[in-house]
Amino acid sequence: MGLLSRFLQTEKTKDLQPPAGGVGRRLVVGNWKCYKTSGEAKVWFDTFAEKYVPSPDVEIVIAPTLLSLELVARYLEELNLDQVSLAAQDVSPFPVGGYTGAVAADMLKGLVDYVIVGHSERRRYFHETQMDVTNKITEVLDAGLKPIICVDRPYLVSQLSALSDLETGHALVAYCPVDALSFRIPESAGKVGEAVDEIRNVFPHRAIIYGGSILPDNAGEYLALDSLAGVFVGSASLEPESFLDICRQAAQFARPQS
Ligand SMILES: O=C(CO)COP(=O)(O)O
Secondary structure (H helix, E strand, C coil): CCCHHHCCCCCCCCCCCCCCCCCCCEEEEEECCCCCCHHHHHHHHHHHHHHCCCCCCEEEEEECCHHHHHHHHHHHHHHCCCCEEEEECCCCCCCCCCCCCCCCHHHHCCCCCEEEECCHHHHHHCCCCHHHHHHHHHHHHHCCCEEEEEECCCCHHHHHHHHCCCCCCCCEEEECCHHHHHCCCCCCHHHHHHHHHHHHHHCCCCEEEEECCCCCCCHHHHHCCCCCCEEEECHHHCCHHHHHHHHHHHHHHCCCCC
16 A cells, blocks of 8 residues: 555544444553653543543553653552553663663563554654564563554555564554654544554454544544554543543443453
């Protein structure tokens, strides 16, 4: 699929109804990127906790900055919110050792369940290579954590083939087309469905989520896709209200697990 074929429609889906029986368990991941101090993170969780209604079929994952991770993890323990866990936004490609400035996967154990790996912003602004990404995935899996492996357009095929030999364990794949992030234009649900099929050819049994300009107004389009396990939310996760709105929609679309 070429660039031209990815012209996007942003039809509104406010009146989209979940099918009877729902579409399966849903995951909503909020990536705060380089926003929020530890204090701001605590305020976010206070507001979130007030209005959050857990659903057994929706898993919520929040990725604060590495700096605030420990404090947020302790606070989350206090809040004791069902179905909410944490992710690290990045990790060292190396184990514990003489690597100044790095945080090793083993150090994240007990704080997070997931680690985001290979986000396009890491690849683009920090010049992360595919080899770095592969090493990070290995470190994360060795630490017993779950990598959220980001793949994007226009490098989907090469990124997937680089990972195809890896034993990816409990990995999730996050499809985040760069145009949808950089240009603030979400990829249409139809195009996302096509990319998901492409990813499934390489990782047939991996859960796949989509990220790129997900907002409360368009989240339902993606949550309704049977082939998608959930959504990966950037900007709209920064405000607890808009993130809660997306979580509520996920609960509407989720189907109880048998
Ligand atoms: O990068 C993303 C998920 O990690 C998506 O970011 P936006 O939702 O801000 O486009």
